[in-house]
Amino acid sequence: AQRVTQPEKLLSVFKGAPVELKCNYSYSGSPELFWYVQYSRQRLQLLLRHISRESIKGFTADLNKGETSFHLKKPFAQEEDSAMYYCARITGANNLFFGTGTRLTVIP
Amino acid sequence: SQTIHQWPATLVQPVGSPLSLECTVEGTSNPNLYWYRQAAGRGLQLLFYSVGIGQISSEVPQNLSASRPQDRQFILSSKKLLLSDSGFYLCAWRRGQIGELFFGEGSRLTVL
Numbered sequence: 001a002q003r004v005t006q007p008e009k010l011l012s013v014f015k016g017a018p019v020e021l022k023c024n025y026s027y028s029g030s031p032e033l034f035w036y037v038q039y040s041r042q043r044l045q046l047l048l049r050h051i052s053r054e055s056i057k058g059f060t061a062d063l064n065k066g067e068t069s070f071h072l073k074k075p076f077a078q079e080e081d082s083a084m085y086y087c088a089r090i091t092g093a094n095n096l097f098f099g100t101g102t103r104l105t106v107i108p
Numbered sequence: 109s110q111t112i113h114q115w116p117a118t119l120v121q122p123v124g125s126p127l128s129l130e131c132t133v134e135g136t137s138n139p140n141l142y143w144y145r146q147a148a149g150r151g152l153q154l155l156f157y158s159v160g161i162g163q164i165s166s167e168v169p170q171n172l173s174a175s176r177p178q179d180r181q182f183i184l185s186s187k188k189l190l191l192s193d194s195g196f197y198l199c200a201w202r203r204g205q206i207g208e209l210f211f212g213e214g215s216r217l218t219v220l
Contacts (some may be wrong), residue, residue, distance in 0.1 A: 009149070036209075044152075044198065044211040086152060095142070095167070096209055100151035 004033070004070075004087045006099035013077050014107045021072040021102045023061075023087030032090040033070040035061055036098070039083045047072075047085070057081070077106045110135035114199045114212035121219055127172075127186040129215045131199030134180065139201040141182040142209065143174055146196040155197075158182060194219045 005024045013019045025031050035047040048056045050063045050070060061072045070087060087099040114131045121127060133139050143155045154167045156174035164174050171190050175183045182199060199212040 006151075043213060046208045049208075088152075090206075093165075094206065095154055095157055097154065098144075098152035100149065 003097060004089050004099040006085075006087050006102050008102045009100065010103050010105070012105045012107055015079055016076050019074050019077040019081070019104065019106075021085050021087075021104065023070045023072065023099060025068050025070060025087075025089055027068050031063075033061075033063060034088045034096070035059070035070075035072050036086045036088055037083050038086070039080075044086070077104075079106050079108055082106045110201075110210065112199060112201055112210055112212045114197075114215050116215060117213060118216045119218070121189050121217065123191055123219055124188045127184070127189050127193070127217070129184040129197055129199075129217070131182040131184075131212055132180055133182075133201045136180070136201070136203065138179060139203060141176065142200040142202075143182065143184050144198040144200060146198060146214070152198070156184070189217075189219045191219050193217060 003026045007022055033050045036044055037047040038044040048054055048061060050061060059072055059074045061070050063070050082105050084101050084103050086101045088096045091097045111134045141158045144152045145155055146152050155172060156164055156166055158164050158176045161176055161179055171193060172184060172186050184197060194217055197215045197217060200209045202209045
C-alpha cells in the first residue's frame with residue numbers, strides 16, 4: 001500500500017532553533033508528495049508540494065528517494081509556525097493519503 | 109472565487125440516532141469531492157470521494173454513507189450512529205484528479 005509515516009506526534013522546539021518534521025513514504029517509483037498545515041482555528045491548507053521545489057514561509061522539503069523521505073525543514077522556527085502538519089501523497093486512485101500528523105509547538 | 113462550506117460546525121448526537129452532514133462548493137463546476145475524518149492519533153482518513161453526481165467511492169468499510177445529489181453538494185450520513193463515529197469530519201474539493209485539495213471548516217461530531 002502507498003502510505004506515508006510521520007513518526008512524531010508532537011514536536012517542540014525553541015524559537016529560532018531549526019525544525020525538522022519527519023515524513024517517510026512507502027516506496028513506489030516516483031511519488032507525489034505534499035505538506036499540509038492547519039493553524040489554530042484555521043482550515044487545513046496546502047503548504048508545499050515537492051514538484052514545485054519551492055520555499056513557503058521559510059519551509060522546504062526535499063524528496064530523498066534513497067531514504068524514501070520527504071522531511072519538512074526550516075532553519076529558524078517562529079512562534080507562528082506552531083500548527084499541525086500533515087505529510088500526504090497521491091495514491092494509485094489519485095486520492096490524497098495523509099499521515100497521522102505532527103503537532104509542532106514553537107516555544108517563545 | 110471558489111468557496112466550500114460545511115454544516116453544522118458542531119453536533120452532539122446520541123448513539124443510534126441518524127446523521128447528516130452537508131458540504132457545498134461554490135464558484136466551480138464538476139469538482140471532485142471528498143469526506144475525511146480526523147481522529148486523534150489516526151490523522152486524516154479518507155472516507156468517501158466522488159468524481160460526479162451520484163458517483164460515490166468508499167475507501168473504508170464503516171457505518172457511514174455518502175451521497176452527491178447535486179454537482180456541488182456532498183452529504184455524509186448515517187442511519188444509526190455509533191460511539192466510534194465521533195470525530196472531526198472534513199469536506200474537501202479539488203479540480204479534476206490532480207492539484208491542491210481545498211478543505212472546509214470541518215464538523216465536530218460527538219456521539220454520546
